[in-house]
Amino acid sequence: MNNVDAPVRDASGPAGPDAKRLDELRTLLDEGTRAVVDDGDLRTGRDRFGRAYRIAESVGEERSMAVAALGFGGLWVHEHRTVAGSVLLESQIRRALDLLDPQSSLALRLRIRLAGEGDYRNSDNTAVLGLLKQARAQQNPMARAEALSLAHHCLVGPEHAALRRELAAELVAESFRTSRRSDLLMGLLWQTVDMFLDGDPHAERCLVELRGLLAERDHLAVGFVVSAMEVMLAVRAGRLDEAEVLARACTERGIAAGDVNATVWQAAQLVTIRWYQGRVVELVPLLSEVVNSPTLSAVDDHALAALAVAAVTAGDRRKAVSALATLCGRDLGDLPRSSSWMVTMHGVAEAAYLLDDTATAARVYELLSPYGHLPIVGSLAVACFGSAHHALGVAALTMGDIDRAVTHLRDAVRQNLALAHWPAVTASSERLAVALERAGRQAEADAVRQEMAVAAGEAAPAPETDGHRDADPRGGDGQGQPTAFCTRLGRKWRIGVGGRSVLVEHSVGMLHLVVLIANPRQEIRAVDLVAGLAALDGVTERTALSGQPLLDRMATQEYRDRLARLRTELDEFKAADDQDRAAAAQAEHDWLMSQLAGATGLSGRARRFPEGEERSRVAVSKAIRRALDRIAAADPVIGEHLRHAVHTGLRCSYWPT
Numbered sequence: 001m002n003n004v005d006a007p008v009r010d011a012s013g014p015a016g017p018d019a020k021r022l023d024e025l026r027t028l029l030d031e032g033t034r035a036v037v038d039d040g041d042l043r044t045g046r047d048r049f050g051r052a053y054r055i056a057e058s059v060g061e062e063r064s065m066a067v068a069a070l071g072f073g074g075l076w077v078h079e080h081r082t083v084a085g086s087v088l089l090e091s092q093i094r095r096a097l098d099l100l101d102p103q104s105s106l107a108l109r110l111r112i113r114l115a116g117e118g119d120y121r122n123s124d125n126t127a128v129l130g131l132l133k134q135a136r137a138q139q140n141p142m143a144r145a146e147a148l149s150l151a152h153h154c155l156v157g158p159e160h161a162a163l164r165r166e167l168a169a170e171l172v173a174e175s176f177r178t179s180r181r182s183d184l185l186m187g188l189l190w191q192t193v194d195m196f197l198d199g200d201p202h203a204e205r206c207l208v209e210l211r212g213l214l215a216e217r218d219h220l221a222v223g224f225v226v227s228a229m230e231v232m233l234a235v236r237a238g239r240l241d242e243a244e245v246l247a248r249a250c251t252e253r254g255i256a257a258g259d260v261n262a263t264v265w266q267a268a269q270l271v272t273i274r275w276y277q278g279r280v281v282e283l284v285p286l287l288s289e290v291v292n293s294p295t296l297s298a299v300d301d302h303a304l305a306a307l308a309v310a311a312v313t314a315g316d317r318r319k320a321v322s323a324l325a326t327l328c329g330r331d332l333g334d335l336p337r338s339s340s341w342m343v344t345m346h347g348v349a350e351a352a353y354l355l356d357d358t359a360t361a362a363r364v365y366e367l368l369s370p371y372g373h374l375p376i377v378g379s380l381a382v383a384c385f386g387s388a389h390h391a392l393g394v395a396a397l398t399m400g401d402i403d404r405a406v407t408h409l410r411d412a413v414r415q416n417l418a419l420a421h422w423p424a425v426t427a428s429s430e431r432l433a434v435a436l437e438r439a440g441r442q443a444e445a446d447a448v449r450q451e452m453a454v455a456a457g458e459a460a461p462a463p464e465t466d467g468h469r470d471a472d473p474r475g476g477d478g479q480g481q482p483t484a485f486c487t488r489l490g491r492k493w494r495i496g497v498g499g500r501s502v503l504v505e506h507s508v509g510m511l512h513l514v515v516l517i518a519n520p521r522q523e524i525r526a527v528d529l530v531a532g533l534a535a536l537d538g539v540t541e542r543t544a545l546s547g548q549p550l551l552d553r554m555a556t557q558e559y560r561d562r563l564a565r566l567r568t569e570l571d572e573f574k575a576a577d578d579q580d581r582a583a584a585a586q587a588e589h590d591w592l593m594s595q596l597a598g599a600t601g602l603s604g605r606a607r608r609f610p611e612g613e614e615r616s617r618v619a620v621s622k623a624i625r626r627a628l629d630r631i632a633a634a635d636p637v638i639g640e641h642l643r644h645a646v647h648t649g650l651r652c653s654y655w656p657t
Contacts, residue, residue: 021059028052029064032071037182040221042074043258053092062099066106069096073113075182075221077120077153081260082294090117108135108143116150121298123336125154141177148174149183152190156197156380157337158371164194185213185222189380196229196381199374199419203381204233220257227253228382231269236384238422240273242637247273249636260295265382268343271306272383276423280306281314291323299338301327302378305347312354324351324360332363342371342388343378349391353398361398368392372408375419386424387415390431397435405435426452483656484642486514487585495631495638502635509627512620516646516654518565523651527616563589613650621648 032048035041049071056064069092073079080086093114100107112135115127132147148171155164172187188210195203207229214223227250234243247269254262267290274280287307290296296303304327312320327335327348335344345368352361372392376385385391393408412428429452436445482498492503493510495517504510512529566589573582624646632639645656 018059021055022061025052025055025059025061025064028055029067029071032068036071036075036221037180038219040075040182040185040219040223040257042079042221045071045074046079046258057095062096063106065092066096066100066110069093070106070109070113073117075149075186077116077150078297079260081297086117090114105138105140105143108138108140109146112143112147112150116147116154119154123157123299123338125151125160128154141174145171145174145178145180145183149186149190156193156339157341158197158374159337161194161198164190164197168194181217182219182222185210185219188213189222189225192229193225193380196232196384197374197377199415201418220253221259224250224254224257224259224262225380225382228265228269228380232272232377232382232384235269235272235276235423236419236421240277240423243269243273245637245640249632261379264290264293264296264300265379268302268340268378268383271302272385275309275385276427280310284310284314284316284319297338297340299336300340301335301338302340302343302347305344305351308351309347309354312351317355320351320355324348324355324357328360328363332360333367339379342368342374342376343383343385346376346385346388346391349395349398353394356398358399361395365392365395365399368395372411375415375421384419384421384424386419386421386428387412389415390424390428393428393435394431397431397438402435402439406432406439409435425455482641483520484517484638484645484654486510486517488514497638497641500635500638502631502638504627504631504634507623507627507630509623509625512624512652513627513642513646513654516652520654520656523653525613525616525651526620526649527613529620529652530616617648617650620652624648624652 028048029052032045032052035048036045049068053065053068053072056062056068069089072092073089078086080089093110097107097110097114100110108131112128112131115131119125119128128147128151132144132151135143135147148167152164152167152171155167168187168190171183171190175181175183175187188206192203192206192210194200195206207226210222210226214226227246231243231246231250234240234246247266250269251262251266254265267286270286271280271283274283284307287303287310290303291307304323308320308323308327311317311323327344329335332348335341345364348360349364349368351357352364368388368391372388374388376388376391377383378385389408389412393405393412396402396405396408409428409432413425413432416422416424416428429448433445433448433452436442436448484495484497487494488506492505493514494501494503495510495513496502515524515529566585569585570582570589573579573585625648628639628642628646631642641656642654645654647653647655
């Protein structure tokens, strides 16, 4: 992407239509650059740069035409998927190139974009890598950064792992020369993608660094990809219901960013989730639409492979055979080695197994064999089907090579354990048991199934037996249900459910939530919540105009109960030498004590509060709703839990179910 290098001529001089149009052009270019480079808002960027191009063309501003054409291309390659959209982008670039000095930096950048678009569609990289070499020779940081990112996007097939990593590292270094934050984010994103594609055990470390940068300042386009990775990780962990919630939130974020992959990735994530849930038959109607979607990349075949699997599982052998024949074409080896190629091969292997298609299985085995050491990860690490040894084992099983199938499937179980991909561990173990049975090794098959049963039992949540609900605030509520917890950290609150937690800024609504979460399954009047808040905010006698106490007897007791529980937790944490949790509990205790002191007047008499119950209900409901919106934006899973569990009205409660 581009910065605007003052391409518009000085519009000073006599005012008139041209001067106004030049001012509008300059504004559109500035807004487009901020949208894409600073905010990752691809939709706004396309709008501003598209309008800027038309104005620049009408007033004869060649350099502005070039900048607008670059910006219209966006952040990724192949953002314009429809025939009309891709032709429009290419025509803008070629028109601008015709008007520029071929030796200029803008002309080089336009050629890089054009080469990237063409190479991606043709599953090639020759042209864009050649122009990257030229950009390096010319010492042009902007052109180098763009060539590095676009070239990387053209190299996401499994055979280019080493080169991808070199390009990503170089892009990070180049970002300090361009001073564009988007270049740094893209470099770190590509590094994270590469590590997941390679099955690197430290991939999540890179993801944490990327999350940290986004927490400082969001970038919609990069944040969308990160949210998609979160879905993939939830699937690996076996939290499939949570993954589905995250997938919906990811789609909303993609739509907000204007990313063409928003709905395509949602379908891919849903296929992954339903596959491991054993419900892939439900997706036949959806996949029948996706395979013909104009937003599906021309080099993406995963949906057709998934349709073949879903159709044969649903009993529609005719549709499955047709989908598989379309995929195979003249030769399965002709399929483009795109970012979805590994997932496509996984689907073809499964479909061939279910259809008993030995010839197709043999071809899959031949094509996939060089990549058995890799995980089957789709696109920019948005979906994962575990070790490629699983697909190789399934293909060998279909071919009747049982000993080879057993070897691959054992390797798949081992690699899936290393990935911590628990649904894939189960799937590979199930197929391993089948292979062992076919080999006549029933005792070994029984042992595998016994291990699976033990693992499933260990994965099930153990019920609380000691009756002490608050022993671990991140556990259950004593009734087998996940319960939220809150801890104050300076001007923020850490709020969590189960193994997830997130930091949220302090607010009125958060204070109300703290009280409700600290008193689960208890109704608290809205007027008491407001009264307690008024006390914490230091309302004085002068403002107490009604007969309503700031803290009535019930509210006072609720706050004191929370203090008592905090003291108990402090003793436990200190006894366990858990200094971090002890410090957090002490901070909340001290803060609550200091603030609660403001709720009473002389002789401990409660101060008075002026609001009535209806006004309190409205105020509390609005404040809690705003707090829930912020929590859901930070973590959709925690947000959804609280939306279902927190009830507002004249009486409010937190009721985990």
